[in-house]
Amino acid sequence: MATTSLTSEQIREEHRLVEAAQRNPNRFGVLYERYYHPMFLFVYKRVQDEDTTADLVSQLFLKAMTKLGGYQFRGLPFSAWLYRIAVNEVNQFFRDSQKKRHVSINKIDLEGLMMEAEEPVSDDNLQVLVASFQILNPDELEFLEMRYFEKIPFRDLAEIFQITETNAKVRMHRLLKKLKQYMEQSRQQATN
Amino acid sequence: MSRYNIHIDPQLPEPDRVSSHQNFDALFQEYRAVKRFEFWRTLYRNPRVFAGVAAAIALMVLLYQAAVEEQLAPDRMGAPIAEALPPDQVWTLMGDRDTTLRLTETMSLWIPAGSLLDSAGQPFLGEYRMAYRGLDNASEQFVSGAVGVQQPFYLEAHTDATSLVAGPGLALRITGPAVPLAQYQDQQWLAMAETHPLEIPAAAAPATRPEKPGILSRSPEEQGIKELGSAPQLPGKPFGVKIKNQQQFPQFRGYANVYWEYIPKQGYANPWEEGLIDETWGDVAIRRYREDSYELLFTRPSANGGLETRKVVARPYLEAQTEPVAMAIYQDRMAEYSQALSSWERDKLEVQRFKTAKEKARADYEAALKAWEAGQQDTTPSVITGMSYPVARMGYWGFLEAVATQQDSSLISLHTDISFGTKAEPFVKVFAVNASNGLISAAVKEGGRWKIPMQQQPTMIWAYGLTRVWVGNYEGTESVTVRPMPDSVKTAEELVRYLEGLGR
Numbered sequence: 001m002a003t004t005s006l007t008s009e010q011i012r013e014e015h016r017l018v019e020a021a022q023r024n025p026n027r028f029g030v031l032y033e034r035y036y037h038p039m040f041l042f043v044y045k046r047v048q049d050e051d052t053t054a055d056l057v058s059q060l061f062l063k064a065m066t067k068l069g070g071y072q073f074r075g076l077p078f079s080a081w082l083y084r085i086a087v088n089e090v091n092q093f094f095r096d097s098q099k100k101r102h103v104s105i106n107k108i109d110l111e112g113l114m115m116e117a118e119e120p121v122s123d124d125n126l127q128v129l130v131a132s133f134q135i136l137n138p139d140e141l142e143f144l145e146m147r148y149f150e151k152i153p154f155r156d157l158a159e160i161f162q163i164t165e166t167n168a169k170v171r172m173h174r175l176l177k178k179l180k181q182y183m184e185q186s187r188q189q190a191t192n
Numbered sequence: 193m194s195r196y197n198i199h200i201d202p203q204l205p206e207p208d209r210v211s212s213h214q215n216f217d218a219l220f221q222e223y224r225a226v227k228r229f230e231f232w233r234t235l236y237r238n239p240r241v242f243a244g245v246a247a248a249i250a251l252m253v254l255l256y257q258a259a260v261e262e263q264l265a266p267d268r269m270g271a272p273i274a275e276a277l278p279p280d281q282v283w284t285l286m287g288d289r290d291t292t293l294r295l296t297e298t299m300s301l302w303i304p305a306g307s308l309l310d311s312a313g314q315p316f317l318g319e320y321r322m323a324y325r326g327l328d329n330a331s332e333q334f335v336s337g338a339v340g341v342q343q344p345f346y347l348e349a350h351t352d353a354t355s356l357v358a359g360p361g362l363a364l365r366i367t368g369p370a371v372p373l374a375q376y377q378d379q380q381w382l383a384m385a386e387t388h389p390l391e392i393p394a395a396a397a398p399a400t401r402p403e404k405p406g407i408l409s410r411s412p413e414e415q416g417i418k419e420l421g422s423a424p425q426l427p428g429k430p431f432g433v434k435i436k437n438q439q440q441f442p443q444f445r446g447y448a449n450v451y452w453e454y455i456p457k458q459g460y461a462n463p464w465e466e467g468l469i470d471e472t473w474g475d476v477a478i479r480r481y482r483e484d485s486y487e488l489l490f491t492r493p494s495a496n497g498g499l500e501t502r503k504v505v506a507r508p509y510l511e512a513q514t515e516p517v518a519m520a521i522y523q524d525r526m527a528e529y530s531q532a533l534s535s536w537e538r539d540k541l542e543v544q545r546f547k548t549a550k551e552k553a554r555a556d557y558e559a560a561l562k563a564w565e566a567g568q569q570d571t572t573p574s575v576i577t578g579m580s581y582p583v584a585r586m587g588y589w590g591f592l593e594a595v596a597t598q599q600d601s602s603l604i605s606l607h608t609d610i611s612f613g614t615k616a617e618p619f620v621k622v623f624a625v626n627a628s629n630g631l632i633s634a635a636v637k638e639g640g641r642w643k644i645p646m647q648q649q650p651t652m653i654w655a656y657g658l659t660r661v662w663v664g665n666y667e668g669t670e671s672v673t674v675r676p677m678p679d680s681v682k683t684a685e686e687l688v689r690y691l692e693g694l695g696r
Contacts, residue, residue, distance in 0.1 A: 057213070
């Protein structure tokens with residue numbers, strides 16, 4: 001579930017649920033129901049193990065419940081705050097376990113990224129683009145995934161990564177440039 | 193080497209599979225478990241909160257310790273130690289009458305009617321008793337804790353049921369030149385600054401007939417002192433009597449080769465000094481002298497034709513028929529004698545002390561009685577001058593004449609903290625006491641150590657800790673070791689004995 005679909009009214013309505021949960025933790029159940037599936041899939045795409053994902057999501061929501069008192073509404077969907085916790089949990093998991101991170105991509109989303117990078121869409125290019133992900137550090141990869149594969153808007157990304165919206169856009173621009181350079185170099189090496 | 197496993201169009205779990213992991217109840221239980229101890233986690237994770245709580249706990253501990261130490265402080269003078277230091281004099285008085293009690297030659301207590309208050313703060317007008325005790329010597333002052341002043345004494349007023357406290361008007365009147373009087377209050381001696389010149393008619397002073405001190409009507413036995421018997425007798429050196437012709441001396445049949453212990457008796461010979469030993473005698477007679485002793489009469493013709501005789505009182509060592517055995521018995525008897533003599537001398541000392549105390553009490557009583565009788569008869573107006581000190585409370589008093597100090601004397605130093613087992617305590621006050629003349633010198637705390645004016649030896653050290661009293665002997669070394677005084681020492685006499693033992 002992406003957050004783009006929420007209108008301002010829906011965001012305010014959602015915040016009322018958050019306030020209710022702040023007053024009475026039992027009310028957190030509504031938010032839990034609403035966000036369990038998207039959070040599960042978000043984590044699963046990176047972990048690729050159902051039980052591990054269930055554990056991490058459980059930890060994620062526990063943390064959200066215990067920290068809910070400190071949550072401050074900034075006009076953004078509640079999910080932005082949940083994603084921030086989720087990203088931290090997943091990163092912590094890979095730091096602790098030393099396992100290799102998984103990246104799950106729809107081919108359609110991949111083609112969308114090709115077009116955004118102003119690269120011709122072809123199977124060869126797709127393979128080069130996928131290969132180019134290996135040069136990204138985990139933060140860069142996470143940023144790219146959330147923007148193009150989770151479809152999270154820049155203002156939410158800014159909240160998740162604790163930067164300004166403008167910085168988020170600049171960061172994404174540099175990321176695309178980096179991928180583009182890699183693809184050009186790869187093509188040149190293939191030609192030579 | 194690839195950093196990431198990249199999956200294109202991977203199979204994701206079906207919604208039902210995802211829902212199977214969803215369990216808000218379990219999450220909520222976990223949340224409650226976490227929240228239960230959240231306060232304590234916050235406490236130790238947050239340095240500021242932790243420091244604040246630690247500081248608060250430290251403050252509470254300090255306050256608690258201060259409170260406990262105040263409770264444990266050696267306020268030995270909070271109330272007279274009646275058992276250890278019974279009053280010298282007790283007067284039975286009426287609260288509704290003006291009374292003057294003569295405490296010493298120069299000091300009297302003026303008690304106007306209604307100047308003593310009961311526990312409710314109301315003037316007490318019924319019968320009560322006023323007790324006085326002067327602490328005359330160092331050991332009495334040590335037991336009471338009234339150290340640091342001259343001629344300390346205590347005053348106590350009580351009925352059978354309760355103690356009375358001082359009210360307005362109560363005053364100590366001291367004749368002669370003004371002297372700095374001090375009262376023990378809040379664990380220190382406070383000088384009584386408020387005084388009034390005194391001019392009172394002498395005839396008005398003795399109002400009540402002095403009461404006969406109880407000690408005058410008590411015998412040593414009633415005072416718990418053993419009756420003093422006769423001194424143990426020194427055993428005499430044994431001697432043997434060898435009978436050459438047993439047939440002629442049938443009365444000696446049972447004492448053949450027996451050694452005899454000589455018993456000194458007036459009118460009888462000392463065999464070791466009067467030429468009886470190693471001499472041959474013509475005849476010997478024996479007859480019973482006491483329960484276990486005999487009179488031996490040795491006779492032989494003298495050079496001038498007369499009869500030479502020696503009479504000896506002796507006790508037979510029936511089990512000793514050789515000299516070594518007899519000497520071993522003699523040594524045992526000598527040891528028994530030494531022990532018995534020490535015990536007897538101790539008893540004698542106690543009896544003497546009792547007699548001395550009784551004589552002093554009698555002299556004081558007779559003097560007080562004489563003064564009272566004179567006061568009854570003498571109506572000529574005369575004036576006594578002196579100072580009057582308001583008495584705000586009962587308890588300990590003394591005169592603030594400077595305690596002896598020797599500015600140029602060498603100093604010995606004493607640790608301020610003394611360990612005793614696992615416990616340690618600082619000293620509140622320390623004194624050096626000249627054991628010969630009883631001169632008490634206060635120690636001064638300098639640089640965390642107690643500096644004690646050096647005195648002529650032998651010197652005792654009295655250190656008052658927070659919980660008990662420590663004593664030691666200065667033996668000319670750089671430091672002094674003090675030991676806690678045993679709880680068993682409660683009276684001045686016990687203290688004297690303990691300190692004598694410490695000295696040895």
